Amino acid sequence: MEALMAGILAMILAGGEGSRLFPLTQNRSKPAVPFGGNYRLVDFALNNFVNADLMKIYVLTQFKSQSLNIHLRRAWRVSNIRDRFIEAVPAQQRVSKNWYSGTADAIYQNSRFITKNEAEHVCIFGSDHIYKMDVQQMVDYHKEMGGDLTVAAIRVQKEQAFHFGIIEIDEAGHMIGFAEKPSVEDAKTIPGDPDHVLASMGNYIFKADTLVEELEKDAAIEDSTHDFGKDIIPKLFPQGKVFVYDFSKNKIPGEPEHAYWRDVGTIDSYWEAHMDLLNDNQPISLYNKHWPLHTYHPPLPPATFRDQGNSVSHVSKSHLGAGSYINGATIENSILGFRTHLCTNAEIKGCIFLGNAKVGSGARLTNVILDKNVEIAPGMVIGENLEEDRKHFTVSENGIVVIAKGSRVGFD
Incomplete structure (x- = not known):
């Protein structure tokens, strides 16, 4: 098996700015969120x-990469x-005086590692999706089909x-059509299934x-966006050597x-994916000993619970990180990271804390994301009056309140 895997090189694109995740990406790249x-987005890939x-891996970074680099150094040190x-x-x-101008350009500027x-x-x-995948199974399919590219x-x-590149395939698994982020009206649905597309x-x-050859061709085209979805794949699939791997298998x-x-x-x-982890039937297991998440x-x-007087801690359908201290608070449907401190009679519902947070006595937080190093004053109520919350915080389309890293709320 080791001999079969020796010729496989992984290049993980981890330079994403992640502007739609602001303010979580105000001080870090998207893969470092x-x-x-317990985890960072990059950990899943x-x-x-x-x-x-498959242990020959380059992680290509660009925007605000310091926290990502620190995490990689701490968590993913591997002996050579x-x-x-x-x-x-x-x-x-x-290669030039330009930063990466697209996904294909990021690989092109580092193509020397392929030869090396x-x-x-x-x-x-990519490095910013939540899923589990045995990549070796996809490699086996790619080799079996003998194509130039498998998607x-x-x-x-x-x-x-x-949101996606939309694919059409034939019965043999060849890609016969590809549209990068088409409108809903123009997206080709799966034959026999008008409600779904293949993304x-x-x-x-x-x-x-093939990769090196296509990257060199693309680099010479001045008006190219140097992107796999917009430039490389549309030129490659008409040659008939692009196959599609069904992730459901x-x-x-x-x-x-x-x-x-x-x-x-x-x-x-981001909030919905956290809530998925709290479902009775989790769609992805954090406890699978056959596929541990390092x-x-x-x-x-360990997390510590203390009751004080008539204040009794209550926890329902939640995950709590190590180093947390819960002092007579109520927690429901929430995921709280390392070093969460909840004071007496605090109520936390539908929340995500990224770590090192303190919530004062009697505060109520509903559907709130707290970035790291946030402190909430006693008695604060957040997430119940969104119009008022919008004056002070970022509020998503669906009403999720996000409090930026290092904030001290209610102490003015």
Whole structure:
């Protein structure tokens, strides 16, 4: 098996600015945004490769990458014994004086690593989606079909088509049509299923020689956007050597049968993905010993609960991070990260805390996201009067209130 995997190189695109996740991306890149109490978004892509024993990985960074680099150094240090590595590669302007101008350009500016590692196939994956995938199964399919490119795809509601590259395939699995983020009216639905489209997950496996050749051609085109979805794939699939991998066929022991993949590109989708983790039937397991989710865990004690007088702590359908101190508070349908401190009679419902938060006595928070290092004054009420909240905080389309990193609310 090791010999079969030796020619596989992974390049993970982790330079995303993530402007639609503001203010969570005010001081960090999108892949570095914390998720699920313990993790960062980039951890899901990395675990998909590491658990598949694909251990030659470059993580390409660009925007506000300091927190991401710190996390990679703490959580993903790998000995270079037997040619295994996970290395962060910042944008270095080696090819030109420009920063990355698109996904394809990011790979083009780092294509020397493909030659250096004598790669036969290159996996190019995004780093800001929530899912589990045995990448080795996709590699096996790619090799079996013998194409130049294999694109992972998933079925999504037609109303969401404008967020994705929309794919058409024939019975043999060839890509025969591709439209990058079409309007809902123009999106081609799946034959026999007018309510769904087949969406690209932004995960690609190329034959290395084909990839380098296509990137060089694209780099020479002045008006190209240098993007895989807009430029590379539309030129490549008419040649008949682009195949589509059905993500629903990817099976991992201990995981639910239904394929789960969530794009967390907006505040609302980010909040919804957290709520998915709290469902009675979790669509993705955080407890699967067959597919562990590795990350960095700071040296902290277990979460502690203390009752004070008539104030009794109550926790329902929630996750609490290590180092948390709950002193007679109520927590419902929430995910609270490391070092959460809730004082007497605080009420937390439908909330996500990214870590190191303190909520004062008697405060009530409903459907609120707290970035790190936030302190809420006693008696504050947030999430119940959205018109008032909009005067002070970011409020999403669906009414999720976001409080920026380092805020001290109610102490003026």
